[in-house]
Amino acid sequence: MVHSPATGVRGKVSDIDHSDIVAPVPRRHLTLQRSESQHWLGSPPLSPVSAVSRTLSPISHVPLSPTHARKRYSSMFSAISESEKSHLTAALSSQSISAADQKTTEDVGMARRWTRWMHKQGLKHRVLPLIVLFTALFKWCITLGSYSGQGTPPLFGDYEAQRHWMELTIHLPVREWYTYDLKYWGLDYPPLTAYISWLCGVIGARIDPSWFALDSSRGIENPTSKIYMRATVLACDTLVYIPAVLFFVQTWQRNRSSKTQQVALLTLLLQPALLLIDFGHFQYNSVMLGLTLVSLCCFAVGHDLLGAIAFVLSLGFKQMALYYAPAIGTYLLAKCLTLGLRDGVQLFLQLAAVTVISFAVLFLPWLPPIAPISAILDPISRIFPFQRGLFEDKVANFWCASNILVKWRVWMSAPALVKLSAGITIIGFLPAVVGMLYSGYRLGASAEKSKQDSKAASEPSFGPSPVLPLLPYALLTSSMSFFLFSFQVHEKTILVPLLPLTLLLSGASNNSPTFKLGALVNNVAAFSMWPLLKRDGLALQYVVILALWNWMIGHNPFKLRHKSLVDYLSMAIYGICILLHISECLLPPPKRLPDIYPVLNVLLSTPVFGVTWLWSIKRSVEVSWGVGGLGSLSKASSAVHSPGANGHLPNGDGSTVANPEGVTSSLGLSIVGERLSGLRTRSLGYAQGKKSALGSESVGAEFN
Template sequence: MFATIPEAEKPRLTVAASSQSLSAEDHKNTEDTGMARRWTRWMHKQGLRHRVVSLVILFAALVKWCIGLGSYSGQGTPPMFGDYEAQRHWMELTIHLPIREWYTYDLKYWGLDYPPLTAYISWLCGIIGAWVDPSWFALDHSRGIETPASKIYMRATVLACDTLIYVPAIVFFVQSWQGNRSSKTQQVALLTLLLQPGLLLIDFGHFQYNTVMLGLTLTSVSCFAAGHDLLGAVAFVMSLGFKQMALYYAPAIGSYLLAKCLSLGARQGAQLFFQLAATTVATFALLFLPWLPPFAPLSAMLEPIGRIFPFQRGLFEDKVANFWCASNVVLKWRIWMNAPALIKLSAGLTAAGFLPAVVVMLYCGYRLGVASQTAQDLKEIPKPTSRPAPVLPLLPYALLTSSMSFFLFSFQVHEKTILVPLLPLTLLLSGASNNSFSFKLGALVNNVAVFSMWHLLKRDGLALQYLALLILWNRIIGHNPLRIRQKSLMDYLSITVYGICILLHVLETIVPPPSHLPDIYPVLNVLLSTPVFGITWLWSIKRTVEVSWGLGGLGSSSKAISMPPLPGADGLLPNGNPVKLTTPEGVTSSLGLSVGERAAGLRTRSLGHVQGKKSSLRSGSVSTEFD
């Protein structure tokens, strides 16, 4: 629905002359790169196009299982072991103890500190595992168990959760956000997303279940794109109920839904707002039901809440590529500021970091609602609440801004948390052309994110998986980190960063750290990775403003798009008339397009958000600048 103009309606796209523009032949040559694109093209030529998706999913599952053949977090390191043992221990305590004891039992040994949905899924996995072999989950007696059979079962639970939740969410996303693109492009995007290296190394190597949280969030985003806001709200609350890190997305999700309420006007907007509020509260209540009256006193809610938000841990525990660890090299935050002050400072910086995305989203929703109000009132056409908000193109950027702000500035961040902002960034990359800024930045940040987790993966014994998966993923997407295509600033930045990464790996291999600086290599890793993540955060804010301006949500009223915000998929208004509007440049168009930004003369690519800048319609063609 939100991808590109349907083939029957698609005008010829003429790329405006600019330093980043590509000729048709250059663009074709660019698209020819990458193992994924070449393989899907070959499959289509062989008449096997209907087998591609299933083979992509099977290939991704094989790669995930191969990663799982290696070691995992805490293997052979008593007495606490690592994340693998924490997840196994939660399975045993949930199947042996009453629910009220889940968050209070032996907190010194991997006390449960994730929201209730994690506990429920741990209980289910524990029940099945205990049925196979009770010794795997014998309370207190199976601590640190590392038998081959128990490892196979634990690895299988991660793959099963991924297959049941994350993989369908990716397929749903590609079909809903890129539905008007060619099947080959959708299949390439699917393979790009399913083999995201950082996520695979952490979940299937280090050992976690992040794909459950990310899959539920992605499902909510796809529901919003389909106009199913209440289902999307339920899916996002479920994501929050599985892992508290989903809060990184909450400002973006919340501002999108509020912006839609604003765009609908007072009566319909208020109705949708109360429906969303009731749905959200009801879903949270179901998740926390065992700790609520009449099953428990209201004070029992403090048990899970106190464990889910552990402010007592301190600002950071390890070397993480965020603002606090990088600046701590000079400022030594924990020496001259106490924990309560640091909590307040980190909260303030985090809020300031995501505030631009929230403000732009809300203001754009309000402006577009006002711009369309006159047309709706004159024709007495009710605004369709079952359609996405006109600010939907802003959502991927808002998700990136919000999550990256939390990663850079919030309290007690782990290096694995970079997976949260990587999701929206990889979604943006998945359908972009190889020479676009979005693609280059997405590839750079994915690679640097894996590099930033190097010392964690090295401790886990995953060096081989680290190198192999980076090479595989870059080959599949058609990205050569050591090749400069256009001699742009982004190319030079990438080659410099990659060169330093390689140099640090070589030095760490052949030069031991000095005795007075034992953490020199982790610190240098942080100092290299943090600026890359900071640039990405600033870029997401810039793109949010640009896309909002292109949609008509910023600027003067005379330049706002004057149109009903969302006509039908056939390009017609409810009264059967085609869309006729005035673009920001004052050019009238009646292309009969299915979303407001397309009809306004804006080129959309991949996610259905505006990837280019404002364009003009002339002689039946669209002139667009690449980002």
């Protein structure tokens, strides 16, 4: 039973719990839908199943005071609030829920079935600890296998590199960390990695000094040292990445059910590529990704300065976090634009000061007065090794794939390739940067115009920027552009664009394009690293992790239901992957083409990553349109709800609703107007329509 927002009368609604994420279609898109051009949005028509949604909570219709409205806004990540009642009414009157659709709703992954069972048994409070324990145990099982460079002297591999950094940091002065014996795994990561290596080395040396004896411990592979090294990866993951993922599901998905949040948690913690690299191959990427997640969560709750510090720490741990820098920096600049001149300049100066101070603290041992100014070149030259080639090994990016026809390293010099790759990379992420800045400018201008029209006093912003829904797509565009086009990319670098894509996947329904594309790219990413994993002896882990993850999330590419283009393409790509694996096992490569299988791997994986990059740009445009960042200024201004002279707020259908509390929002979102329009904001910029007892429904097109 729920209250109708219009009359307060109680009526029945369906008690079926659907986790599909849908969003209201902006008014400017209704014309497109009526003209049967809805395919432009990349979203299928609303199915009858999606129309049945959970009941609104009673608090959804309680008028909010200005103070409570500002607090409530911090948990809302969407400026989209439109009422489309007639569209859903027509859809429901012309269609009914079929048995096939009902079966589809039950065709979910093992993770969702298990969480539902735990909740029905009254064990919901034990789900989270069990998830953490299960994933930790599973990760430790992966560590029982081999690792990068095991038994391959003289340089071994990444395992030895990380161990050697612990060795040199505890025995040498800080000034020598980036200059000592560079031919044998010289330190080439930013200072935070060095500090954590020092801490791990100090603890390990207390247990057994022989593990990290200077020079004499090189290549050590005894069982006890292996256990300790593997334990450091698990400890860093547990202390940084797991809390960051928990923070994410509790902020970006806080309006979703606890079952859905727990499924998202499993989806992220069992991401195949990350587990294979960190716990199989041996690295600490979860620390960098976890710190980036913390920064996103801080932005989502309005703590921009803390978010900036967290992102600087991510950059200070691994320079690959620079792939996110254009998106993060643009988001903060866009928020400054939405705040107006005075508040925007104030926030910009605070962010600049915090960023400079954070970097200065990280690099303090190489800065005056502790060291001469020239000392800063030691870590910088190691962090950015432009003396290396355009790419190493076979990596599924543009340069390696096109090198089959165009011998870049023969036709162009290394400095020319650096400039060319930098230029193409900038062009690659430019759409995300320009789109977010333009949206911030438009929304800021709309807010200022609304303030002037209403003659209302300006108030500082409480909560995230209205362009926050653009951030995950901008992160994906920027990081994928770097992976495809930048200089000196490793195959492991695909982990960086996989993070924002998997975040989007974790909040998407199983039948949505985002879910299907996210699952496809995660699987292809693991496939693209197969030559590396095969060399490390991780074939068993590769098969088991991929099978488990797809089973947990409910992804079966060979079980076609809706027969969409994405389904057919996914099935074809998976079929080719399996065929290549079988061929590699049964047929040795010809002597004339010894690298035929890695090359075919690159040629199959690169187009998938390229399409994902284009898709992220397309979604950024659509989301920017939805939040009001595109279109004419007058239309954008109409989305900024401020009380008129008669104390009314504009509703989504062109009418007005009473504004008893006088709530205003300079960021284009009216809390009262949104509630009275029958919509509730959802996570990651999504909103879900609710069905009332009197037959007045709100409709949403699938945002994912």
